[in-house]
Amino acid sequence: MSSINVFARWRPLSQPEDKHGEIHRKTLSDCPPLLAVSVNPQASAEGRSWVSSPAFHAIFEPGDNNHTVYNDVVAPNIPKILQGENCSVFAYGHSGSGKTHTILGYDYDCQNSQKLGLCLAAAKQLFDALHGLNEKSEGEKLGIGLSLFELRNKSAFDLLNHRNQCHIREGPDGKVHIRGETEILEGGKVRVRPIVQRLCWTFESFQHELIQAISQRTTGSSTVHEQSSRTHAVFELEIISQSLIDARHALFDRQSELVPVGKRATDIRIEEESKGVIRTADGCWAPNPNSRIDQERIDVAEAEKAQYEALVTAAEQNIEAILEASAFPCLGVKMVFVDLAGAEFYDDNGSRPQTVRQTPQERQEGRQINTDLLALKQVMGAWAEGQKRIPFRSSTLTMALREHFMSAGKGNSTIIVTISPATEQYKATLNSLKYASLVGAARV
Numbered sequence: 277m278s279s280i281n282v283f284a285r286w287r288p289l290s291q292p293e294d295k296h297g298e299i300h301r302k303t304l305s306d307c308p309p310l311l312a313v314s315v316n317p318q319a320s321a322e323g324r325s326w327v328s329s330p331a332f333h334a335i336f337e338p339g340d341n342n343h344t345v346y347n348d349v350v351a352p353n354i355p356k357i358l359q360g361e362n363c364s365v366f367a368y369g370h371s372g373s374g375k376t377h378t379i380l381g382y383d384y385d386c387q388n389s390q391k392l393g394l395c396l397a398a399a400k401q402l403f404d405a406l407h408g409l410n411e412k413s414e415g416e417k418l419g420i421g422l423s424l425f426e427l428r429n430k431s432a433f434d435l436l437n438h439r440n441q442c443h444i445r446e447g448p449d450g451k452v453h454i455r456g457e458t459e460i461l462e463g464g465k466v467r468v469r470p471i472v473q474r475l476c477w478t479f480e481s482f483q484h485e486l487i488q489a490i491s492q493r494t495t496g497s498s499t500v501h502e503q504s505s506r507t508h509a510v511f512e513l514e515i516i517s518q519s520l521i522d523a524r525h526a527l528f529d530r531q532s533e534l535v536p537v538g539k540r541a542t543d544i545r546i547e548e549e550s551k552g553v554i555r556t557a558d559g560c561w562a563p564n565p566n567s568r569i570d571q572e573r574i575d576v577a578e579a580e581k582a583q584y585e586a587l588v589t590a591a592e593q594n595i596e597a598i599l600e601a602s603a604f605p606c607l608g609v610k611m612v613f614v615d616l617a618g619a620e621f622y623d624d625n626g627s628r629p630q631t632v633r634q635t636p637q638e639r640q641e642g643r644q645i646n647t648d649l650l651a652l653k654q655v656m657g658a659w660a661e662g663q664k665r666i667p668f669r670s671s672t673l674t675m676a677l678r679e680h681f682m683s684a685g686k687g688n689s690t691i692i693v694t695i696s697p698a699t700e701q702y703k704a705t706l707n708s709l710k711y712a713s714l715v716g717a718a719r720v
């Protein structure tokens with residue numbers, strides 16, 4: 277079994293692409309249940325077809341709408357989420373191939389559910405399911421916490437907090453944390469806020485938050501079109517309850533109280549230990565016979581630090597206890613959608629197509645996007661093959677997505693490779709298919 281479910285989606289030919297014609301393509305079903313694809317720049321170019329490995333769970337045709345894609349790709353994950361499994365869905369493809377159309381859609385009106393992007397359609401189905409659970413339960417109500425950030429040029433930006441810059445750090449626990457602003461509070465307390473999570477108790481409030489946030493997404497010119505998303509956007513939907521959120525806030529408070537106490541203990545230790553040595557005439561350090569370390573002062577400071585550390589541990593355990601005691605296995609479970617920035621592609625001779633003008637900054641961003649996507653490709657390949665060392669640290673994108681890979685479990689990650697049927701984009705389409713073929717063919 278492959279650990280990543282791979283789908284391909286052909287988009288319709290756009291009007292300007294019409295004159296150059298369509299890639300000749302065939303879906304092959306020789307190895308059920310997986311499909312392969314054969315492509316050829318033109319129907320007449322016999323003998324030059326490239327054939328993928330049997331890697332695809334389904335291949336969507338240009339006439340298939342978002343609703344069809346949702347039913348095949350995302351809907352089977354909803355029962356898994358409700359049973360307590362994390363899931364993630366990535367859209368990968370070159371610029372202009374239809375990633376944003378798939379993940380977000382360009383029509384957010386939920387009356388027209390045929391066009392709704394996968395993220396909103398999933399939220400709608402999840403809210404329907406949560407509503408059923410909430411009705412039956414006497415206890416706490418469940419909702420969805422939405423977080424949304426984009427990655428651009430090695431930085432992360434919080435779209436639910438005025439695009440504030442966030443920092444991606446690996447913590448002492450080995451987990452990657454995405455942190456927002458650092459606040460200095462009274463008494464030297466330091467609070468490093470996590471990225472904003474909006475609590476939504478109805479689909480309508482979720483939809484409102486999402487639409488507001490995505491209006492802040494960055495667009496620019498790619499080598500293909502002028503409204504290209506120049507960032508990787510990560511949409512995180514977490515099943516939450518009020519007591520889980522309150523417990524997390526309590527943990528942040530305890531962590532911020534620990535910071536000045538921990539710093540004081542470290543300062544006192546350094547101060548006392550430095551009394552115990554003196555500098556000799558030749559510039560070396562030697563024990564100071566006239567000074568005595570005040571061990572009691574160090575011990576008092578360390579004891580105070582230990583008290584505050586215990587409070588942090590208790591707050592962490594409280595979160596664990598809330599999750600374990602919940603009647604709902606889905607509490608704290610995440611569904612993540614990633615709309616990757618479009619890979620830039622070049623002509624055979626390495627030059628860019630002349631269709632769209634790019635600024636030097638956009639060209640630089642294009643190179644960074646390609647570097648990120650290459651790193652992601654390597655991570656997906658290593659992860660799909662079950663390798664021990666997965667190169668998550670090789671880019672900000674893979675660092676930020678590390679937790680999603682680690683927590684999604686085998687079989688719960690999906691990649692939709694969006695592809696264009698335009699002959700002029702054959703090379704880029706072929707690249708995307710080769711990549712998908714590689715990931716989909718990997719077995720564990």
Ligand SMILES: Nc1ncnc2c1ncn2[C@@H]1O[C@H](COP(=O)(O)OP(=O)(O)OP(=O)(O)O)[C@@H](O)[C@H]1O
Nearest residue numbers: 287288371372373374375376377498504505617618
């Ligand atoms: N399956 C589809 N059906 C109809 N229109 C589509 C489809 N896929 C893409 N399009 C249209 O093609 C254009 C480009 O699509 P989109 O913006 O989703 O590309 P993208 O891959 O997100 O590009 P970029 O990475 O540069 O942002 C849009 O106008 C979109 O509406």
